Amino acid sequence: MKRLLITLLAITCTLYSHAQSLDECRRLAREHYPAIRQYDLINQTEQYNLSNAARAWIPQVSLTAQATYQSATPTYPEAFSSILQANGIEMAGIRNDQYKVAIDISQNIWDGGQSKANRAIAEAETKEQRSRLDVSLYDLQSRVDDLYFGILLLDERMAQSEALIVTLDSNLKRMQSYYDNGVATQADVDAIEAELLTAKQTLGQVESARASYRRMLEVFIGQPLQTEALERPAMRELASRTSARPELDMFDAQRDKLAAQRDAINTSVMPRFAAFAQGYYGYPGMDIFKSMMSTQWTPNAIVGVRMSWNIGAFYTKKNNLAKLQVAESQIAVERDIFLFNTEMQTTQEDGEIIRLRKALEDDDRIVELRRRVRIAAESQLEHDVIDATDLLRKITDETNAMLNRSTHEIELLQATYRLKRTLNQ
Secondary structure, rough: OHHHHHHHHHHHHHHHOOOOOOHHHHHHHHHHHHHHHHHHHHHHHHHHHHHHHHHHHHOEEEEEEEEOOOOOOOOOOOHHHHHHHOOOOOOHHHHHHHEEEEEEEEEEEOOOOHHHHHHHHHHHHHHHHHHHHHHHHHHHHHHHHHHHHHHHHHHHHHHHHHHHHHHHHHHHHHHHHHHHOOOOOOHHHHHHHHHHHHHHHHHHHHHHHHHHHHHHHHHHHOOOOOOEEEEEOOOOOOOOOOOOOHHHHHHHHHHHHHHHHHHHHHHOOOEEEEEEEEEEEEEOOHHHHHHHHHOOEEEEEEEEEEEEEEOHHHHHHHHHHHHHHHHHHOOOOHHHHHHHHHHHHHHHHHHHHHHHHHHHHHHHHHHHHHHHHHHHHHHHHHOOOOOOHHHHHHHHHHHHHHHHHHHHHOOOOHHHHHHHHHHHO
């Protein structure tokens, strides 16, 4: 038994010294996950959209050039033309071919709130995209946790398997001594040796499964695990029963986006006011009489204030607002479904925690009783009261009791962290 205790102590020290933590694995997995790069892309898109919305207040400049030919142009009445010719004035009239190079400048005075609505939509869309990405990364955490606690469970199975091997090896040597002294039979020796080989075979299978779990966890965190052992997380109590899941933030972001779109629809029916200036160089100019007398190109300019009002926006406003109302109702239903499912999951996990705590209350007593029975069986075997088969059964019972206790401890820890993850605490 002294050798068994030393082995278990060595295994425990190996497993829990300088171990990599769950929080560290979560952080590394989050940083390594390809979706994390989308945060920068979302931020860049937001800046572009906000910049475009702000540019609605920058003077809008357009340059045009045109050449036309008209079938008819303004002319003087024939009687008036005769009077002018009699006084030696030649008035040819406007030519049919006309040319113009123009520049137009327009400055918004009031756009009915459209640019403000566009900025609000850009910000709401960015918030929604971020919240969707938060949900994706939150799901990643559950996958990392499952692998992490799976490795801890396999570590416990390895420790118990190695402890069983130590116990069986000790009893095999003792049985071999009994056989050499004619106290035991070869069948007794063979039974213990077969059980020892089975235990080693089980250990190999557990080691293989553990190695597979470790490789999958390394894929998630993007680097090899720094230690052979993983740190067992501390038991943490819930801060509250209030859910802080990222899905709730996503629902809020979706509603904010709909509110911004509603404001944009309301602004679409408002009139717009803008100041404008237009200048052009060409023929004919604004002075028609001068252009009738000369075909030279002249500079011309006009400034003023313009109002525009899209009356057609009223035709679709009611339906567009109704569509947003339906979308908002859908979001409310999805939110209620999510909260219902979360409550159901929380209730189930609470029941699992209660069950495991009750099991742990009995495990220590069961292990102690199984240990005493096994020790008594070893003594009975020495006095030829029982055979090797009975001893193996007692050893197996003790091993299973120890494995159940350690498994229940890890499962309780995992269930607690699963509940905290369900509530995002």
